[in-house]
Amino acid sequence: MCKPDNIVILTGAGISAESGVATFRAADGLWEGHKVEAVATPEGFAADPALVHAFYDARRARLDEVVPNAAHEALALLDAEWPGELLIVTQNVDDLHERAGAQRLVHMHGELLKAWCLACDSRVPWTGSMSEAAICPACAAPGRLRPDIVWFGEMPYDMDRIEAALRNADLFVSIGTSGAVYPAAGYVQTAKYCGAHTVEINLEPSQGSIFFDEVRLGKAGVEVPKWVEEMLA
């Protein structure tokens, strides 16, 4: 195919797996010992805020123990070198894309290193634990902070920007996602409908593999650098 101009790259938990960050849909359907609904829904948070804060506090603290892998580094290089439009749309809430140097990046499911104040609606950087007594740095309200994570049933961030990029894309690449959660799982169809070539890079075929023009099976740490090398050749 001729060189594409505009690229959209969707990433999921699989791109961070080799950095040691747990993916979501392990065989037992549990997520680090929890039912996803208990720790990733507004209802779960309302029912047991202490449990949900503890769950995200543990994941936030673990970010200090992990580093970007070759796949994050390769995407950051492509972002820096690519002359056309490029957008990395990550479903991940870790900061590994940023730490690898990615600039043109959106976190559609929020970020572990942010807090959302339900009193003043501010989003603020947050690194420590976020217990129920935490004080909002913007409005000083106590106990009104929640993780700035998009939970099931909530609207993902940056939807307009993502949709516009998909409509304008010549190439859509999905990396390390199971294709189990919408709207991200539907992006391949939007891109394809708008004329993009579509590539999936994943350890195993995802639920949406049939929609992709090309499927490259393997570890992101191996396959993504190979793909980026091809793109920059």
Ligand code: APR
């Ligand atoms: N390299 C490439 N792909 C991998 C690797 C790896 N080293 N390890 C795992 N994978 C693949 C798995 O085969 C799987 O298809 O990554 C995918 C991870 O799928 P999930 O665990 O479902 O994660 P993800 O697709 O990002 O989940 C989407 O669901 O729970 C919600 O909001 C949460 O953002 C998350 C969303």
